[in-house]
Amino acid sequence: MTMRTVDLKIEDIAFGGKGVGREHGKVVFVPFTVDGEVVTAKITREKKQMAEAEVVDIKTRSTKRVDPPCPYFGQCGGCAYQHIEYPHQLELKSRQVRDLLQRIGKFKDAPIRQIIPSPLAYAYRNRITVHAEDGVIGYFRRDSHRLIDVEQCPIARDEVNRRLADLRERRVPDGHYTLRAKVDRPLRGRLNTRPQSASRHFSQTNDGVANALRDLIIELVPPNQELLIDAYCGAGFFAKALMGKFQRIAGIDWDRFAIAAAKENATAKETYIAGDVEAGLRSALQDCDLQKTVLLLDPPAAGLTSQVRETILDIAPATAVYVSCNPATLARDLGDLRRRFEIQSITPLDMFPQTAEIEVVAELRRYN
Ligand SMILES: C[S@@+](CC[C@H](N)C(=O)[O-])C[C@H]1O[C@@H](n2cnc3c(N)ncnc32)[C@H](O)[C@@H]1O
Incomplete structure (x- = not known):
């Protein structure tokens, strides 16, 4: 398969997080870009109607681009916009x-x-679900069922990250683990004063x-x-x-x-x-x-x-x-x-x- 490289102007960011460029009218989706940027991208998948690509170089950088704080950003399947300042998100x-x-x-x-x-733009999640397999504990990689080893997750609350650290210190069987912060401040509904450990359902x-x-x-x-x-x-x-x-x-x-x-x-x-x-x-x-x-x-x-x-x-x-x-x-x-x-x-x-x-x-x- 040919792995062409193209220069693209990112016109928009589609729902799902991918930048939208066009090559001779054909839509090319490029994740981790910002609208307005001109990028060099490598085509990774090509169909009749559209193509997928990965950034190789940013030729014109958006003023709305920021440095993502998380070392896993780009590989982890969770976040799509850490490289974009919050108001623009x-x-x-x-x-x-x-x-x-x-x-x-x-x-x-x-x-x-x-x-x-x-x-809160970070440290807001009161629960996360991580997966354990063969000693790796973390999230799924982007577009894959393989795991990425995650030491801490910046969109999770500190308490949740402490639970993750505790989990990582133990030898746990393979499986899924939902880690929750305790409710420290009763929300207005009486419902939320219940201990959260009991909540196996949606919250x-x-x-x-x-x-x-x-x-x-x-x-x-x-x-x-x-x-x-x-x-x-x-x-x-x-x-x-x-x-x-x-x-x-x-x-x-x-x-x-x-x-x-x-x-x-x-x-x-x-x-x-x-x-x-x-x-x-x-x-x-x-x-x-x-x-x-x-x-x-x-x-x-x-x-x-x-x-x-x-x-x-x-x-x-x-x-x-x-x-x-x-x-x-x-x-x-x-x-x-x-x-x-x-x-x-x-x-x-x-x-x-x-x-x-x-x-x-x-x-x-x-x-x-
Ligand atoms: C987005 S959650 C909303 C829960 C609730 N409104 C809340 O804010 O906590 C969706 C809920 O729909 C339920 N659900 C999904 N499909 C359903 C169906 N066909 N019939 C009944 N409940 C369903 C799930 O069990 C889940 O509790």
Whole structure:
């Protein structure tokens, strides 16, 4: 195979973190670049429509480029943006959300609010999962299932890194290890005062942004409602913060550990059901006053299945709030849901600085 070298102007950074250049019109993706830079890159994979390349030399360096603090950056599969100053990471993520809504959801002019930054650009993760194999403890390498030995991770909180150091001192069997910081400061929900060692289920990773996310959801949900359906509720992180606005709350999640945690401190108005949203959503929507029902959706990265979207379009509640950890599937789903809902606002949040991940909240109001 030929391993050509090309000079490229990086026009943009695509969702996922790769710089986008063009060679005779063909898109070339180059990771670890900054928009505006001119780079020399070696083509590593070439297809008809596009190519992948790796930087060999930076000919014109962006003023937004900074030195990545982590020695594993570039090899580790975790971070994509340590070489870009934080304010520009925020600009890129906002732009990526707008572009995905345009390209996939066909929204010409989505009402995108300003991105909510993370109070901490590093040392924010309250948990990490590392893998152990043949004496190596660390993360997966970029584009590979091989491990990179990681002594410490700068996006994890100090306490998590201390746990990593402890783990590395022991001889541990091969496997996955989730290391968590203890909750040192009770967040507002009572839920978070539980010892974290018990949480085997999903939990928010960046406490500062999780608080901002919860405040945003409280702001978007109208008061004096009858029913909250919290679909993909986990341990009830949102439901428990929204109690004051509802007479009844119904949470659905198929993780029985999460449901058990949600039930632990539940009041009489909360019901939590362990089951598939696809199976349970229709009946939850059927026996309520749709005018005074709010549907909260916080699905995994794959987004909503077509069946869940059909159910929502068929039995549409007056208000829906969609929390997404993947703007591409969000754009697809909103493109579909817009048949019955007006998209009132879109708010990106930077839950995962230095990485390519983007969290987004969409506010939907049914057309009457
Ligand atoms: C992004 S987490 C959200 C959790 C919760 N809202 C929170 O903030 O802690 C997604 C949740 O969806 C659940 N889940 C994924 N697919 C599901 C399905 N088809 N039916 C029910 N729950 C599902 C997972 O167990 C997980 O708890």
